[in-house]
Amino acid sequence: MEHKGAAAKGxxxxxxxxxxxxxxxxxxxxxxxxSGAIADQILRKLRFFSSYVVHDEGFSGGIWLLWDPSLMHVDILKTHRQFIHTQITLIGSTSPFFATFIYASPNSSLRRMLWDELRSLTNLAPWITLGDFNVGRLASEKRGVAGPNLLSMSQFHNCLQSCNLTDMGFSGPPFTWEGRWG
Structure with a gap:
């Protein structure tokens, strides 16, 4: 089966x-x-009125942020190939918060650059980061033939600590990707 991501018909x-x-x-x-014209065409079909896109590089990466401006005001503060950093204010509220939407590179060298970028944002509060970090905090968060990369896990843990971030946990299946196509 061919996987087309956001370009899939449905x-x-x-x-x-x-x-x-x-x-x-x-x-x-x-x-x-x-990305490009195809992404713009797909975004027009969705029910969100505002969007911001960090385009993919070939078949890697890509972040689409979509929101309803009648419910929230979103300021894009900083973008990077691995994240979109925003300040969000809900309509009717006077208390903005910072949100960083992350798709970390599977490449550990590129992820290290992301950790440095996140550390440069740490003076901001309240702040939530969410997305796919492509590394776990614990060995139990890794499944497959190759064991966990302890150095990458340590670097991620150090980043979370230096940014004063806390893992809020999750609900649902612990693994959303099986590492196989079809």
Whole structure:
């Protein structure tokens, strides 16, 4: 089976259904596998009125941030090939918060650059980071033939500590990708 990411025929309807079912006012999509004119065409089909895109590089990366401006004001403060850093204010609120949407590179050298970038943002509060960090904090967060990369895990842990970030946990299946196609 060929995987086309956001370019798959049913993708716009799937996103619209999810957004409606869960009353989403903001949505971040990672590793979209499309950019340029095709991305713009897909974004027009979605029910979000505002968006910001960090384009993919070939079949790697890509971050789409979508939001409803009638419910929130989003200022894009900084972008990088691995993140979109924002300040968000909910309509009717006077208390903004910072949100960084991350798709960390699978390449550990490039991830180290991301950790340095995140450390430069640490004076901001309240701050939430979310996305795919492509490394776990614990050995139990890794599954597969290759064991966990302890150096990468340590660098990630150190970044979280120096940024004063806390893992909020998750709900749902612990692994969302099986490492195989089809």
């Amino acid at each position: 993708f716009p309807n799937l996103i619209k259904d999810i957004a409606q079912r869960y009353s989403l006012s903001c949505l971040a999509l990672f590793e979209t596998r499309v």
